[in-house]
Amino acid sequence: MVRERAALADEFVERGPDEPTLCEGWNTRDLLQHLIRRESVTASALLEGRRAYVARIRELDWPEAIGRFRSGPPPGSVFRIPGAEAAANAEEFFVHHEDVRRAADGWTKRELPAAIEDAFWRRLRSPFHRIMVRHIGFGLHLQRPDGSHATLRPARPGVVITGPPSEILLFLFGRQAVADVRLDGPADARERLTHARLGF
Numbered sequence: 001m002v003r004e005r006a007a008l009a010d011e012f013v014e015r016g017p018d019e020p021t022l023c024e025g026w027n028t029r030d031l032l033q034h035l036i037r038r039e040s041v042t043a044s045a046l047l048e049g050r051r052a053y054v055a056r057i058r059e060l061d062w063p064e065a066i067g068r069f070r071s072g073p074p075p076g077s078v079f080r081i082p083g084a085e086a087a088a089n090a091e092e093f094f095v096h097h098e099d100v101r102r103a104a105d106g107w108t109k110r111e112l113p114a115a116i117e118d119a120f121w122r123r124l125r126s127p128f129h130r131i132m133v134r135h136i137g138f139g140l141h142l143q144r145p146d147g148s149h150a151t152l153r154p155a156r157p158g159v160v161i162t163g164p165p166s167e168i169l170l171f172l173f174g175r176q177a178v179a180d181v182r183l184d185g186p187a188d189a190r191e192r193l194t195h196a197r198l199g200f
Helices: 002-015 030-040 043-048 049-060 061-072 084-101 114-124 127-135 165-174 187-197
Strands: 139-143 149-153 158-162 183-185
Touching: 002 030, 002 061, 002 084, 030 049, 030 061, 030 084, 084 114, 084 165, 114 127, 114 165, 127 149, 127 165, 158 165, 158 187, 183 187
Parallel strands: 139 158
Antiparallel strands: 139 149, 158 183
16 A cells, blocks of 8 residues: 555656546546545544635645655544555555556556455455446456456346456446456447446
8 A cells, every 4th residue: 555655656746737647527636636635534624624625735736745645644534544544545546546657648557466466356356346336237247367256246148357356446447448358248238338337
């Protein structure tokens, strides 16, 4: 988690504040402000009021904003509760890091450590991720390159998404166009899944 936060902060430094991302309507500055806001909600911020709190974050210049993100959640944030940051930020940071990387021409897929891929696979197999495909009207199965298999929706007909857990994660978070996965199953179901609104 610390490594991915640092890598994403470095990516923001390299790209600058006005570059596109895969988040529709957001540039790199918008995405960085989102990341700061989500983990900076504290009792004092709530007392200050949402509008003033958001305005204060928007007033940060680019280096200050990167420094704020790089330093982690502030005192009083719920993300400071032991285990909370790892549970809430592992996927968030990876997906948003790729939102920055893959919006640029010439991007290449990162090779993640096996431990990270295994952690993503455990999360993908949890009931929590079934929420992401709750509106899909057909079966949905996940498969790693080593043959490991998980089912998100047991209905038939079904589509099998095959790829590294990190790429399946991107796909299920709505980044279908850039996720390096293979889809197997009925053509109409594959087409619907490719263009479906996925994620939370």
